[in-house]
Amino acid sequence: MKALRYHGARDVRFEAMDDPVPESDRDAVVKVTACSICGSDLHIYHGHGFSEDMGFCVGHEAVGEVVEVGRAVQRVKVGDKVMLPAAVGCGACRSCLAGNVANCEFGLGACYGLSAKLQGSQAEAVRVPAADMNAVKVPDGVSMEQALMMTDAMATAWYGARRADIRPGSSVAVIGLGPIGLMAVESAFVMGAHVVYAIDPIAERRAMTAHxxxxxxxxxxALDRIKEDTRGAKLECVVEVVGSDATVDLALRLVARRGTVSVIGVQQSRRYAFPLERAFAAGLTFRAGTCSVPEELPALFPLVQSGRLKPERYISHRLPLSEGAEAYRLFEAREAGALKMVLTPG
Amino acid sequence: MKALRYHGARDVRFEAMDDPVPESDRDAVVKVTACSICGSDLHIYHGHGFSEDMGFCVGHEAVGEVVEVGRAVQRVKVGDKVMLPAAVGCGACRSCLAGNVANCEFGLGACYGLSAKLQGSQAEAVRVPAADMNAVKVPDGVSMEQALMMTDAMATAWYGARRADIRPGSSVAVIGLGPIGLMAVESAFVMGAHVVYAIDPIAERRAMTAHxxxxxxxxxxALDRIKEDTRGAKLECVVEVVGSDATVDLALRLVARRGTVSVIGVQQSRRYAFPLERAFAAGLTFRAGTCSVPEELPALFPLVQSGRLKPERYISHRLPLSEGAEAYRLFEAREAGALKMVLTPG
Amino acid sequence: MKALRYHGARDVRFEAMDDPVPESDRDAVVKVTACSICGSDLHIYHGHGFSEDMGFCVGHEAVGEVVEVGRAVQRVKVGDKVMLPAAVGCGACRSCLAGNVANCEFGLGACYGLSAKLQGSQAEAVRVPAADMNAVKVPDGVSMEQALMMTDAMATAWYGARRADIRPGSSVAVIGLGPIGLMAVESAFVMGAHVVYAIDPIAERRAMTAHxxxxxxxxxxALDRIKEDTRGAKLECVVEVVGSDATVDLALRLVARRGTVSVIGVQQSRRYAFPLERAFAAGLTFRAGTCSVPEELPALFPLVQSGRLKPERYISHRLPLSEGAEAYRLFEAREAGALKMVLTPG
Amino acid sequence: MKALRYHGARDVRFEAMDDPVPESDRDAVVKVTACSICGSDLHIYHGHGFSEDMGFCVGHEAVGEVVEVGRAVQRVKVGDKVMLPAAVGCGACRSCLAGNVANCEFGLGACYGLSAKLQGSQAEAVRVPAADMNAVKVPDGVSMEQALMMTDAMATAWYGARRADIRPGSSVAVIGLGPIGLMAVESAFVMGAHVVYAIDPIAERRAMTAHxxxxxxxxxxALDRIKEDTRGAKLECVVEVVGSDATVDLALRLVARRGTVSVIGVQQSRRYAFPLERAFAAGLTFRAGTCSVPEELPALFPLVQSGRLKPERYISHRLPLSEGAEAYRLFEAREAGALKMVLTPG
Known part of the structure; x- marks a missing residue:
């Protein structure tokens, strides 16, 4: 088969690779019908990989069709349309079975496309470990593109909004207006926010948020305007979707007394200069973390089925997988209003 | 002054009455600028009063302007525009101060217009006991008509939806589509419901719900359709807004395993034949109750200010207070699409 | 093997039966090392079975050792010490995997020992369907007798207390002081109750509760004393563990305004005369239901391991399984302070 | 009257001072019958005052008897035994009325004894602003010493434990074993912790914690032991009661994935080097803050009345107020097992 393989900074190539095969009788192989590029893929693309491996297949957002199952697989069968949550569970421990991959009791929570150990899904096909858990049948009323958006980005946005303690009537800010930030804005409204401030330095992105x-x-x-609008009280809930010290700092400046900051922007700051005295005086709650995708799906499916959430509208490009290198280039440059780039195997 | 006074079944008269005066230095007098008729006023109108008194002034939904304050009143002053929550607290105990009038530690929680003890507010003026608590300044960005809707109906609708455990992604039914039911439908959506079934036997009311x-x-x-739509699972949250055994029964038939029924329709059923074996098998939660209005206001104000809730659109009639008797007649007959009837003193 | 088999009212016999065998490759067979009699077994013993079957093996509380596993079983192996939660899940749907057997998406939630379909565990051995889910390894620091108590009774007591909304500082009543009621009392204290009223008409049982x-x-x-102690306010949380209309009624009389009644006594009341007007005036929450055992175990294991909960102290009798008929007789008569009767095969 | 007055670092003198008088008709004057020294008083004692004032009276923990009330005061009267919560509210805004002084809408939340603006209560008498809110009648069944402990220390301990998300079955650490830390340990058990690790470098304090x-x-x-005991999982809830970067760091090392750190040690760290990448990977919740005392009292009163919490056992010294300077010296030196120092006016 062919796949997008990593060969160093800004060097992703569409080239031949061994066909995936089950490594245990609990695995399945899925023929990818669509996959997409995540903001965190850019970390790897920039050469800051999570491993020293070379040549591995990248990507962790994909949907497709089951083409092979190990004999212990019970819940999916050949021909099923499935989505592959980015967060991969062991499928055996109590935490994973409940969807909480982050707390896998065996420490086996993983993600596709970070190393040769678990090949990525920007490929014509992908091996899915513990397929009973990690291949989720796409429910009726959810399109394959909607399912693709829920494999990571939509679930992360929802999780980030949830962890900001948004309640009906809350005031909210979302910092960073890529696809996840945009979906966090929508999530905040679905959770009952009465107002959402959407913050980004790029004018084009702000324009895309207007709807x-x-x-x-x-x-x-942001700070002056929000203080003015709220007579100094500021906002109850702030979602940070960028991952820089400056935006975390802004989040902590925008939040009201007793408010909550939820950081979902990928963090590589080993030590952030946290304003502890101020947080103490204000009685803040500060959360950071990544999403265990399967945990979020029970709430998301009906909201997408009923059209209250429309994650598919943040797909900006649809390209053949063979043009993956170009897709990465466009995405990095944020050219042509790049939001979510979807790649389709030939 | 003149006021609407109760003289027996279907006999409400606009006639002279003593001007209200403060009974303690904590009271205020409010000149009513608008008041309205509540579904529960019909119980009195039908002769099922909550007291044996005659000639008392009816009504418990009003807004106006403070014209006199006792010397111990600190939080409102003459000239303030205020709303008068239907649920009147003692203003001294911890429960009332926190807005939870229903749990007044001295058992003094009350309502206007049920007897001669606390005269109603379908009048040109009304005495407000413990005015620091019971006269609420209308915040900027809230119109007087919106405030009027929040003195009881909107707050009750919100409370009913809240007590049905509606969460983002929930499936919901609302039974009974008067103004409170219609606002419960809106509340359910603001709380994140992915679908709301709105149920009423009157075609005209169903038509008014379409928007x-x-x-x-x-x-x-309802039952067949909901079972079909949900493949037998039925609905997580049901709000009952009628107050009859038949509608409570329907609510308990429509709710899913582990779901919640919230009854806000005024109950006069001393003993309802509750399907306990079924509720036990299904693990249900069943709630009934009336709203402590001040408790709901902190969430409602920003939602009304931002336009996420628009209670004023359920005002169907605006009449002079002097035509109060006719307003009651129209409201009882549900003529001309009667929803909320607003009465304005001359 | 030999087992306790049901042959009609008050006719349970220890006699030969076919050895259990796996019916699918997901099943296991467990050699029972201890089993016990539950209050709900008495319903069957009294001839009010849940099926028309005769000769089936009774009982749904057991622990033992795995002696055979189907080839698809992954999480337990021959030789493992396991407990068998009374509530049996399909092991394949999302609800069951999360422990919520009551909401099995395929409606396959079941219980041992109610019919010939799923034979009981008051036997020398028992077939365990979907063993990956339904056979739970006994954790370190939990004795086999503690595990036995958690297969149903302790989990139900905890669930009942949880559903009464007990919080640190709550006031609580528990009505019915069999083993489940006694463990509900302990659960209430662990959850932070400041006072628990334990109510039962039998003096001997009240005496056993003193510790x-x-x-x-x-x-x-109860009512007079509780009103006096609380100056009329009554109690925030009431757990009903009997299952009769009279005790449900008492629960609803003892609960404070805005309080919660949690009914876990097995209900066979098709229509209970619920005091709806009163519940409405008081703003009550009323819950009924049975426990999905696996859901409760994550909280219970550490509390039992650390000794904060000691369910084993409610074992009153230990008898050979061969004396099962006598054990049922003693249990029915509540002779000799019968609480939990443990039966040990050969 | 005489009072303890601040004259610079380590210079607190018992000397004459003007008698307190009401400054508005909402104030009261309370004759102090007992007051106590808080750990945060040491910050002032060490010369790190919260103001530049000299000669003001220190202290914010006191109980006593009302000796004078302004004419607008309604809820307390001369002769009432009262406790004075350290957190002083405006008594007029919705937040303060609900006990949430920290969020006073007018920004008037205050504390006794930090400056000449609101004199302290280590005195023979003290002015209490907005006495309806800030003088709380000591309920039946609560001793004056218990009430004194609840004016700040016990309420802060409870708040800290609450904000650590302690649930029945949780694993907990408390770092710092002064009176607040010791009461946080007790609070954790009342909230249902199955295990509490109590951490302090001083052997004598650890010994006092054994009971x-x-x-x-x-x-x-701590770290090695806790990792070993929990097989690497670490603890769900950590309460930090010291206020140094080192102890906050330890807290963040001891907490499990998805766990919560609650910082109540008084913070003066403008910028703490927060391990953000690690917190992100682990999905942590981090809270810091001080307590709004009145908010905690509804839960605390019944727990103290029933003896589940015994804050009075952390009183180590009882001295005349006239020996206040010596009390400060002993407390600073932690001599003779100094925990809570209670001072009694002549």
Whole structure:
């Protein structure tokens, strides 16, 4: 088969690779019908891989069709349309079975496409470990593109909003308006936010946010404007979707007394200069973390089925998988309003 | 002054009455600028009063302007625009101060317009006991008509939806589509319901519900349709807004395993034949109750200010207070699409 | 093998039966090392079976050792010490995998020992369907007798207390002081109750409750005493563990405004005359239901391991399985302080 | 009257001062019958005052008897035994009325004894602003010493434990074993912790903790021991009661994936080097803050009345107020097992 393989910074190639095969009788092989590029794929693309491996297949967002199952697989069968949550569980421990992959009792929670150990899914096919858990049948009323958006980005946005303690009537800010930030804005409204401030330095992104009903702001004007609008009280819930010290700092400046900051932007800051005295005086809650995708799906499926969430509208490009290198280039440059790039095997 | 006074079944008269005066230095007098008729006023109108008194002034939904304050009143002053929550607290105990009038430690929680003890507010003016608590300044960005809707109906609708355990992604039914039911439908969507079934036997009311996005059903078709739509699972949350044994029964038939039924229709059923074996097998939660209005306001104000809730659209009639008797007649007959009847003193 | 078999009212016999065998490659066979009699077994013993079958093996509380596993079984192996939760899940749907057997998506939630379909575990051995889910390894620090108590009774007691909304500082009543009621008293204290009233008409049972720190009362004195102690406020949380209309009624009389009644006594009341007007005036929450055992285990294991809960102290009798008929007789008569009867095969 | 007055670092003098008088008709004057020294008083004692004032009266923990009330005061009267919560509310805004002083809508939340603006209560008498809110009648069944402990220390301990998300079955650590830490240990058990690790470098303090049932550890051994005991999982809930970067760091090392750290040690760290990448990988919740005392009292009163919490046992010294300077000296030196120092006016 052919797949997108990593050969170093800004060097992703569409080339031949061994066909995936089950490594245990609990595995399945899925023929990929669509996959997509995540913001965190850019970390690897920039040469900051999570491993020293070379030549491995990248990507962790994919949907497709089951083409082979090990004999112990019970819940999916050949021909099933499935989505592959980015967060891969062992499928055997109590935490994983409940969807909480992050707390796998055996420490086996994993992600596709970070090393040669678990090949990525920007490929014509992919091995799915513990397929009973990690291949999720796409429910009726959910399109394959919607399912693709829920394998990571939509689930992460929802998780981030949830962890900001958004309640009906809350005031909210979302910092960073890529696809996840945009979906966090929508999630906040579905959770009952009465107002959402959507903050990003790039004018084009702010423009793309207008349809959501959020108030769009440049980071430099955000604090003054929000203090004015709220008579100094600021906002109960802030979702940070960027992952830099500056945006975490902004989040902590925008939050009201007793409010909550939820950081979902991927963090590589070993030590962030946290304003502890201020947080103490204000009685803040601060959360950071990544999403265990399967945990979020029970709430997301009906909201997508009923059209209250429309993650598919943040797909900006649809390209053949063979043009994956170009897709990465466009995505990195944020050219042409790049949001979610979907790649389709030939 | 003049006021609507109760003289027996279907006999409400606009006639002279003593001007209200403070009875303690904690009271205020409010000149009513608008008041309205509640479904529960019909119980009195039908001669099922909550007291044996005659000639008392009816009504418990009003807004107006403070015209006199006792010397111990600190939080409102003459000239303030205020709303008068139907649920009146003692203003001194911890429960009332926290807004939980229902749990007044001295058992002094009360309501206007049920007897001569606390005269109603369908009048040109009304005495407000413990005005620091019971007269709430109308916040900026909330119109007087919106405030009027929040003195009881909107707060009750919100409370009913809240007590049905509605979460983002929930499936919901609302039984009974008067103003409170319609606002419960809206509340359910704001709380994140992915689907709301709105049920009423009257076709005209179902038609008025269409704009909300709910699926409207006649009670007789509800169970079959909901079972079909949900493949037998039925609905997680049901709000009952009628107050009859038949509708409570329907609520308990429509709810899913582990679901919640919230009854806010005024109950006069001393003993309802509860399907306990079935509730036990299904692991249900069943709640009934009336709202402590001040408790709900902190969530409601921002949602109304931002336009996520629009209670004023359920005002169907605006009449002079002097035509109160006619307003009651129209409301009872549900003529001309009667929803909320607003009465304005001359 | 030999087992306790049901032959009609008060006719349980220890006699030969076919050895259990796996019916699918997901099943296991467990050699029973201890089993016990549950209050709900008495319903069957009294001839009110849940099926028309005769000769089936009774019982749904057991622990033992795995002696055979189907080839698809992955999480337990021959030789493992296991407990068998009374609530049996399909082991394949999302609800069951998360421990919520009551909501099995395929409606396959079941219980041992109610019919010939799923033979009981008051036997020398028992077939365990979907053993990956339904055979739970006994963790370190939990004795086999503690595990036995958690297969049903302790989990039900905990669930009942949980569903009464007990919080640190709550006031609580528990009605019915069999083993489950006694463990509900302990659970209430672990959850932070500041006071627990333990209510039963049988003096001997009240005496056995004294060590818990609860205030023991006869049902006839309960209402007056509790009103006096609480100055009329009554109790925030009431757990009903009997299953009769009279005790449900008492529960609803003892609960405070805005309080919660949790019914876990097995209900066969098709229509209970619920005091709806009163519940409405008081804003009550009413819950009924049975426990999905696996859901409760994550909280219970550490509490038993650390000795905060000691379910084993409610074992009153240990008898050979061959004396099962006598054990049922003693248990029915509540002779000799019968609480939990443990039966040991050969 | 005489009072303890601040004259610079380590210079607190018992000397004459003007008698307190009401400054508004909402104030009261309370004759102090007992007051106590808080760990945060040491910050002032060490010369790190919260103001530049000299000669003001220190202290914020006191109980006493009302000797004068302004005419607008309604809920307390001369002769009432009262406790004075350290956190002083405006008594007029919705937040303060609900007990949430920290969120006073007018920003008027305050504390006694930090400056000349609101004199302290280590005195023979003290002015209490907005006495309806800030003077709390001591309930029946609560001793004056218990009430004194609840004016700050016990309420803070409870708040800290609450904000660590302690649930029945949780595993907990408390870092710092002064009176607040010791009461946090007790609070954790009341909330249902199955195990509490109590950590302090001072052997004498660890010895004083033994009776609580906690496992006592030196900070240097804590991480290894806890990892071993929990097979690497570490603890769900950590309460930090010291206020140094080192102890906050330890807290963040001891917490399990998805766990919560609650910081109640008074923070003066403007920028703490927070391990953000690690917190992100582990999905942590981090909270810091001080307590709004009145909010905690509804849960605390019944727990103290029933003896589940015994804050009075952490009183180590009882001295005349006239020996206040010596009390400060002993407390600073932690001599003779100094925990809570109670001072009694002549």
């Amino acid at each position: 959501t009903g959020a108030i769009v702001l440049h980071p430099e004007e | 909300t996005g709910a699926i409207v059903l006649h009670p007789e078709e | 818990t720190g609860a205030i023991v009362l006869h049902p006839e004195e | 609580t049932g906690a496992i006592v550890l030196h900070p240097e051994e």
